[in-house]
Amino acid sequence: MKLYSAPGSCSSAAHICLLETGLDFALVKVDLGGDRRLPDGRYLNDINPKGYVPALELDNGEVLTENVAVLQYIADQKPESGLAPANGTLARYRLQEWLGFVNSEVHKTLGLLFNPKLAEVAKPALLEKFGQRAAYLDQHLAAHQYLMGDQFTVVDAYLYIVLGWCPMLGADLTPYPRLNAYLTRVAQRASVKAATGG
Ligand SMILES: N[C@@H](CCC(=O)N[C@@H](CS)C(=O)NCC(=O)O)C(=O)O
Secondary structure, three states: OEEEEOOOOOOHHHHHHHHHHOOOOEEEEOOOOOOOEOOOOOEHHHHOOOOOOOEEEOOOOOEEEOHHHHHHHHHHHOHHHOOOOOOOOHHHHHHHHHHHHHHHHHHHHHHHOOOOOOOHHHHHHHHHHHHHHHHHHHHHOOOOOEOOEOOOOHHHHHHHHHHOOHHHHOOOOOOOHHHHHHHHHHHOOHHHHHHHOO
16 A cells, blocks of 8 residues: 655645555655645646645556545554454444544634635634534543544544644634543553654
């Protein structure tokens, strides 16, 4: 497997999860701020015509994109890692529920704030929406170590990475003590340290 990833971007979640599985993979770093040319001379668009990371090239040459699919695929390559509950169980749908929440409510709300073309006037409304999502997470984590309970799963890697953007975006996490404790817990994992240089 080959992961096309930009360190610090959402694709680092897939990097963390690959490290958690212990599977063999190659990491191809993509500079999103540059011309997105890859070491082999191709461009990111040649791998993912949608033009973004993560992209996971499978051993049969197929390319899988979208965090929600990529993360679950990685987890399913090593079920004993516990990164995802078994397919077909209610717990798996709960994981997908969380993945949907992190993807569309957290990642994409924060992601808009990176856009230099975003009007200043739009920022408070986005930050307010983010605050509501953070408060919900904080409340959930009062009774749980990780989003799915006692087990670290792919969605924790995803949430950890996107919440890491908060200081750059002016999104204040100090009102959410349980969320902060959770981030500290996740940060201690060897896979997270290795993928983020922590
Ligand atoms: N819908 C995609 C979005 C992925 C995404 O937002 N990737 C960002 C990095 S966090 C990216 O590559 N942005 C570059 C661009 O859109 O041009 C997913 O959920 O995987």
